[in-house]
Amino acid sequence: MKLVTAIIKPFKLDEVRDALTAIGVHGMTVSEVKGYGRQKGHTEIYRGAEYAVNFLPKLKIEVGVPDDMEDKVVAAIVNSAKTGQIGDGKIFVSNVGHAVRIRTGETDNDAL
Amino acid sequence: MSRIQSTRFGVAGIAAALIALSAAPAFAQAAAAPAKIDAADTAFLLSATGLVLMMSIPGLALFYCGMVRKKNVLATMAQTFAAVALGSLVWMAVGYSLAFTGDGALIGTLDRIFLKGMTMESIHPAAKTIPESVFMIYQMTFAIITVALVAGSVADRMRFSAFVWFVVGWLILVYAPIAHWVWGGGFLAGAGVIDFAGGLVVHLNCGIAGLVACYVIGVRRGYGSENLAPFNLSLAVIGTGLLWVGWFGFNGGSALAAGSRAGYAVVATHLAACAGVCTWMLIEWWDRGKPSVLGMISGAIAGLGTITPASGFVLPWHGVVIGIAAGGICYWACVKLKQALGYDDSLDVFGVHGVGGATGTILVGVFAVAAIGETKGLLEGNAGQVLTQLYGVGVTLAWAAIGTFVLLKVIGFFLPLRVRDEDERIGLDLTQHGEQLQ
Numbered sequence: 001m002k003l004v005t006a007i008i009k010p011f012k013l014d015e016v017r018d019a020l021t022a023i024g025v026h027g028m029t030v031s032e033v034k035g036y037g038r039q040k041g042h043t044e045i046y047r048g049a050e051y052a053v054n055f056l057p058k059l060k061i062e063v064g065v066p067d068d069m070e071d072k073v074v075a076a077i078v079n080s081a082k083t084g085q086i087g088d089g090k091i092f093v094s095n096v097g098h099a100v101r102i103r104t105g106e107t108d109n110d111a112l
Numbered sequence: 113m114s115r116i117q118s119t120r121f122g123v124a125g126i127a128a129a130l131i132a133l134s135a136a137p138a139f140a141q142a143a144a145a146p147a148k149i150d151a152a153d154t155a156f157l158l159s160a161t162g163l164v165l166m167m168s169i170p171g172l173a174l175f176y177c178g179m180v181r182k183k184n185v186l187a188t189m190a191q192t193f194a195a196v197a198l199g200s201l202v203w204m205a206v207g208y209s210l211a212f213t214g215d216g217a218l219i220g221t222l223d224r225i226f227l228k229g230m231t232m233e234s235i236h237p238a239a240k241t242i243p244e245s246v247f248m249i250y251q252m253t254f255a256i257i258t259v260a261l262v263a264g265s266v267a268d269r270m271r272f273s274a275f276v277w278f279v280v281g282w283l284i285l286v287y288a289p290i291a292h293w294v295w296g297g298g299f300l301a302g303a304g305v306i307d308f309a310g311g312l313v314v315h316l317n318c319g320i321a322g323l324v325a326c327y328v329i330g331v332r333r334g335y336g337s338e339n340l341a342p343f344n345l346s347l348a349v350i351g352t353g354l355l356w357v358g359w360f361g362f363n364g365g366s367a368l369a370a371g372s373r374a375g376y377a378v379v380a381t382h383l384a385a386c387a388g389v390c391t392w393m394l395i396e397w398w399d400r401g402k403p404s405v406l407g408m409i410s411g412a413i414a415g416l417g418t419i420t421p422a423s424g425f426v427l428p429w430h431g432v433v434i435g436i437a438a439g440g441i442c443y444w445a446c447v448k449l450k451q452a453l454g455y456d457d458s459l460d461v462f463g464v465h466g467v468g469g470a471t472g473t474i475l476v477g478v479f480a481v482a483a484i485g486e487t488k489g490l491l492e493g494n495a496g497q498v499l500t501q502l503y504g505v506g507v508t509l510a511w512a513a514i515g516t517f518v519l520l521k522v523i524g525f526f527l528p529l530r531v532r533d534e535d536e537r538i539g540l541d542l543t544q545h546g547e548q549l550q
Contacts (some may be wrong), residue, residue, distance in 0.1 A: 048447030051339040
């Protein structure tokens, strides 16, 4: 099993969700996060007081998938979240040791 | 007294008291009838009282709370609320009497302490066509917004308990004397200083008090290094709108009668606010590249505060000029002067109200038109009025600074003026009031 973690631009969420649903991913967890990469922040000015805002709002999507789905899922996120502009985000894939569905007690791939 | 120079008030108080007893409309039409309670004036001043109270709650509460950080929103609103509630009681108990009774040069009397002696028939000599009760509560709304304004300078860090004591002490020690000198027949009125609705009494006074308070209490933790950006400027925009509308009662009502002078005051007030918005917007656009919403609302308040002493003395186009001056000078004070001197006036009470109040008080000496307010300014050949106005600014500035400093030192002797560092970091909502926005 793999955990695919993608940091995307907030307005791309619906497109990413549709793309993942289309390839059979049936759930995800989304969090509002802040961060920075190569995209620079911006400066805000309040009556002359300047504040550099380095951390920009992004969304973090987490999806647990079987090993054989990894490439399809990553490709779907890349295709749907891409704008070609700096700041499109990143995808990290990590191994998952164990998974349990709380309601039924099913484990691993059955729990995804 | 600048507020009462209209000829209709120039009648003997004894006659007014007698006539106030007779309600028959026929008497009112007698040619040389002494003043009596006028229904239109009374209705107008009651409405104006409501408008000025609306400036504090919710106007100022929203204006201020939108400009602080999210952890201090409720604490900021609590300061305005406390100023309204406690300040009103102090005004009833002693403030009104000290400010508006007697003809002493320095301070009023205790004749109206706890409103003792105020009756259904009584009037105040400054407003002989409205009941004294209406005059008293109208003036009350001015006192409470003035002390509520001071809180903006020390937002994000002053202890609530210290502020509560400050409200009581400041209204008695600083506000009541200055109101007496300018409006209650004291020595500034005697010297010919004119201040229609509170350029000295309200705006310069609260601005200087705020400046002194932020020096005494010190800069906010993280000032100059951390991001202290406003939590929700849309609330501040709503607050500005309420203040602006309320200002029609503030300046229009200061004519103390429903008539042409109130009309001219409202016109000048509105035009000055508009000119202030446009001026601040254009300067910021040019200076910083973008016209900010905070800048536009700051320009509105600057224009409104600056026209306050002049409204009721000047022509509409003077209001525009004063508004432009307000936008420029207050922008400079908030953006350049504050950074140069390093004080942390959180919500720019000094930069907007203090600097604007002084500017307007001086400019009314330039523009005053005898046909409107019976006082000639520089443009009508009375250059001395500018000097008289400068005298008023100097005296008000000195008393507000000294009184505020002494009061804060006395309060600070008994309890800390400032919250603990850790509490400031956590936020005043939670540490002072046990609540917070989710």
